[in-house]
C-alpha cells in the first residue's frame with residue numbers, strides 16, 4: 001500500500017483574548033513535554049521499549065490511579081488536572097525528541113570510538129574535537145489536539161479544549177480557507193503560531209494501492225504518459241499525453257510565462273531603481289522588503305497554479321506517469337540587473353513547478369513522476385526523430401531560431417508547435433528506455449560530454465550519426481533558449497497585474 005499525506009493549513013478567526021489562551025496552552029504543553037523528556041533521561045530503559053509500552057511505563061511513573069496511588073515522579077506537581085489526551089500527546093512528543101537525541105548521541109559516541117581507535121593505530125594523540133549533542137534547552141513545540149480534546153468539527157468551525165492559563169475550557173474557533181478534501185483520513189489538528197496569528201494545521205492521509213514501477217508500466221502498450229516541457233516564457237508548461245505505442249491523445253498549453261516574467265521584471269527593475277537612489281543601508285537588513293515579498297509570492301503562486309494544472313490535465317487524460325526533463329544548467333545572462341535576476345528566477349521557477357507537480361501527482365492517486373535527459377528534445381522531430389527547422393510565423397521555414405514558436409521537419413513534412421513537439425519528444429525519451437536501453441545516457445555524463453570542444457568529434461553517439469549538426473551557438477543555448485533576442489521580445493507584456501495572470505490559470509472544478 002502506498003500512502004499520500006499532506007497538511008491542510010487553515011487561518012483562524014478568533015476573539016483577541018484567545019491568542020493569549022493559545023499561547024498559555026502551548027507553554028503548558030511544552031512544560032509537560034520537558035518534564036517527560038527529563039523523566040525519560042532519568043529512566044533510560046524506556047527508550048528500548050516500543051512507543052505504546054513506553055507510554056504505559058511513563059504513565060505508571062507519573063500518573064496516580066487507584067491501582068497506582070503514589071507514582072515516583074507525579075505530574076500533578078507540575079500542573080493539576082491535565083487531560084489524559086493532552087498528557088499522551090506530550091509523552092509522544094517527548095519520546096520522539098528523546099529518541100532523536102539518543103540516536104544522535106549514539107552516533108557521536110561511535111564516531112568518537114572510531115576516531116580514538118584510528119589514533120591509537122597511527123600512534124598519534126589528536127583528541128576528538130567534535131562536541132557531543134546536547135539535549136534541547138528550550139521547547140517550542142506546537143500543541144496537537146488528540147481525539148477528545150476537540151469536537152464539533154464543521155466546515156468553518158472547530159471546538160478545542162484549551163488551557164487558558166487558569167482553567168481548561170472549550171473554545172469555539174472559526175476556521176477560514178479551504179475545506180478538508182474528501183477521501184482522506186484526518187489526523188490530530190495542531191495549533192501553530194505564525195508570526196502573531198494562530199493557524200490550525202491538520203495532517204491528512206490517504207492510502208491507495210501502490211502503482212507499478214515506471215519500467216513495468218512501460219511494458220503495457222496502453223499506459224498513458226503525460227510529458228511536460230517547461231519553458232521560461234511564452235507557455236510556462238506544455239503537456240501532451242501519449243500512449244506507450246505512440247498514439248498522441250491530447251495537448252495542453254499552460255500559463256502565460258511572458259506575463260509572469262514581465263510582472264516579475266518590473267518589480268525587479270523597481271528594486272534596482274530604489275537601490276540606486278538610496279545609500280548604503282544597515283547590514284543584515286532586507287532592502288525593499290515589500291517588493292521582494294511580492295516577487296516571492298508571485299513565483300510561489302504561479303508555480304502552484306501551473307503544477308496543479310499539469311496534474312489536473314494528466315488526471316483528466318488518465319495518465320499514470322508524468323515526465324519532465326532534467327533541468328539544464330542555468331546560462332548566465334548579460335544585461336541589466338532586472339533582466340539577469342528575472343532569468344534566474346524564471347529558471348528557479350521551473351524547478352519549483354517540477355517539485356510541486358511531483359507531490360501533487362503522487363497525492364492525486366499515485367501518478368509517478370520521472371525525468372529524462374533534456375538533450376535535443378526541442379530539435380528532434382517527434383515523428384521521424386530527424387532535426388527540425390524552428391521558425392516564427394511569417395519567417396522562412398529553415399534554420400533554427402531558438403525560442404521560435406513553430407517547427408517544421410524537412411524529412412517527413414511534420415509541422416507543429418515547437419513546444420508541443422518538444423513535449424512529445426520528452427515522452428518518447430521515457431518510452432525509449434524500455435526499447436533501446438543504451439540510447440538514453442545519464443544526465444551528468446551528457447553534461448560532461450557537452451564541455452568537449454566543439455568539432456573535436458567527441459560527443460554523443462546520437463549526434464555523431466546525424467549529418468547535420470546544429471550550429472555551435474544554438475547548441476550552447478540548449479533546448480530552452482526561448483526568448484532572448486528573438487522577435488517576440490518586443491511584444492513582451494510588461495507588468496501584467498498578477499490577478500490577470502492568476503485568473504487565466506485558475507482551476508475550475510465541475
Ligand SMILES: [Zn+2]
Nearest residue numbers: 381384409412
Ligand atoms: Zn520528421
